Amino acid sequence: MIKLKNIHKKFGDLHVLKGIDEEITKGEVVAIIGPSGSGKSTLLRCINYLETPTEGEIYFENEVVEEKASALNAYREQVGMVFQQFNLFPHKTVMENITMAPVLLNKYSQKEAEDVGVELLNRIGLLDKKDEYPNKLSGGQKQRVAIARALAMNPKAMLFDEPTSALDPEMVGEVLDLMKSIAHKTTMVVVTHEMGFAKEVADRVLFMDDGVVVEEGIPSQLFSNPQHPRTIDFLSKVL
Amino acid sequence: MSFGFLLKYYKFFLSGTANTLMLSALTVVFGLVGGVVLSIMRTLHFKPAQKLAGAYIAFIRGTPLLVQLYIVYYGLKDIPMFAAGVVAMSINSSAYIAEIIRAGISAVDKGQLEATKSLGMTSAMAYTKVILPQAFKNILPALGNEFVILIKESAIVSVIGLHDLMYNVDTIRGITYKPFEPLLVAAAIYFVLTAVLSKGVESIERRLQVSD
Numbered sequence A: 001m002i003k004l005k006n007i008h009k010k011f012g013d014l015h016v017l018k019g020i021d022e023e024i025t026k027g028e029v030v031a032i033i034g035p036s037g038s039g040k041s042t043l044l045r046c047i048n049y050l051e052t053p054t055e056g057e058i059y060f061e062n063e064v065v066e067e068k069a070s071a072l073n074a075y076r077e078q079v080g081m082v083f084q085q086f087n088l089f090p091h092k093t094v095m096e097n098i099t100m101a102p103v104l105l106n107k108y109s110q111k112e113a114e115d116v117g118v119e120l121l122n123r124i125g126l127l128d129k130k131d132e133y134p135n136k137l138s139g140g141q142k143q144r145v146a147i148a149r150a151l152a153m154n155p156k157a158m159l160f161d162e163p164t165s166a167l168d169p170e171m172v173g174e175v176l177d178l179m180k181s182i183a184h185k186t187t188m189v190v191v192t193h194e195m196g197f198a199k200e201v202a203d204r205v206l207f208m209d210d211g212v213v214v215e216e217g218i219p220s221q222l223f224s225n226p227q228h229p230r231t232i233d234f235l236s237k238v239l
Numbered sequence B: 001m002s003f004g005f006l007l008k009y010y011k012f013f014l015s016g017t018a019n020t021l022m023l024s025a026l027t028v029v030f031g032l033v034g035g036v037v038l039s040i041m042r043t044l045h046f047k048p049a050q051k052l053a054g055a056y057i058a059f060i061r062g063t064p065l066l067v068q069l070y071i072v073y074y075g076l077k078d079i080p081m082f083a084a085g086v087v088a089m090s091i092n093s094s095a096y097i098a099e100i101i102r103a104g105i106s107a108v109d110k111g112q113l114e115a116t117k118s119l120g121m122t123s124a125m126a127y128t129k130v131i132l133p134q135a136f137k138n139i140l141p142a143l144g145n146e147f148v149i150l151i152k153e154s155a156i157v158s159v160i161g162l163h164d165l166m167y168n169v170d171t172i173r174g175i176t177y178k179p180f181e182p183l184l185v186a187a188a189i190y191f192v193l194t195a196v197l198s199k200g201v202e203s204i205e206r207r208l209q210v211s212d
Helices: A040-047 A071-079 A095-106 A112-124 A139-151 A168-182 A196-199 A217-222 A228-237 B005-043 B047-061 B065-075 B081-106 B110-118 B123-160 B165-176 B179-210
Strands: A001-011 A014-024 A029-033 A055-060 A079-082 A157-161 A188-191 A204-209 A212-217
Touching: A001 A040, A014 A040, A014 A212, A029 A040, A029 A055, A029 A079, A029 A112, A029 A196, A040 A157, A040 A188, A040 A204, A071 A079, A079 A139, A079 B110, A095 A139, A095 B123, A112 A139, A139 A168, A168 A188, A168 A196, A204 A217, A204 A228, A212 A217, A212 A228, A217 B005, B005 B047, B005 B081, B005 B123, B005 B165, B005 B179, B047 B081, B065 B081, B065 B123, B081 B123, B110 B123, B123 B165, B123 B179, B165 B179
Parallel strands: A029 A188, A029 A204, A079 A157, A157 A188
Antiparallel strands: A001 A014, A001 A055, A204 A212
């Protein structure tokens, strides 16, 4: 569904991604783990062109993603993203956060979008907050609304950029539970430090270090029997 | 101290205040339009427009309003006095307002723009629905402050003979041989004008703060 071909990214002299080739199939859940500065967030942001790759191509459903505004917008409608810092729109209510993009992009009428909003808010257990502004919500609630906002576009794939890293520990669970509930129904790529989540939910885990995918495999194999010395070293520190 | 002159000359104060208000109101409108145009020029992917706007803002902010006023008044021959006042003040104010707008937009978290992009929204949608409404909240206090400054600075147009509040007060001082008291009246009037404006801006700010 999403194919990355020889992705390189440089920030000035800093070579952050050094040739990534990956293919993510429909319905797959891929977790990307690795130390800070390994390039995992940059890779995720390259997938929907929030960062423009310096070199390489991205294919979505077998077609190359063109780097012009109209093509990118159409592509991004189908690939949702959830950020570490939530990035909810603070001047809009919870319901407006969810309905704004689908209505503006003529995906739904206002009425249809609100029906979808009610359904999504019901699913994440926050229907009673629909008229609140984001600043009235806890971190975990904000992230659940951010996930609902992305889901309202009915995307074919979802990208998660360390979705629980900015949360208080007691709120991590509610966000991971929601992510579990949508896993496999939606294709997911998750950059995460939650090894438990990667182990339990992911179909495949990529270990990145220094701009390359050092090792990858199914979680049971990668976590219990890592092959590469850098993977062994990393896992010994985090597990 | 006596304020007996007020009975005889109050009309000078009224007409002066009216002219000051008119001048300030027109400057607010043109300064705002100019400031918005300059801000847009600076965001265009067209280098000459960016450079021109940047140079204009730097030059206007780096020279005294008094000099700008004289340049407009004596440079544009035959320009009516009132028009010269409005033009000079608007030129000056637009540069400051452009800076206020730039600061307000850049204070919006960049994650907001990324969120709109990730949802497939166009940049026009992003700016009208997400970035500018939030930037407006950052801009408003500074903009209100700029308008207060503008009312006060407008007193400078009296030097070219425009019959604003300050000019008329000078006239009264000359006629009555009272150098001091008319100034107190002028100060009081300026203060009332700026205080009312400040209160108005504050109340708009409060209304915008529901989501904070």
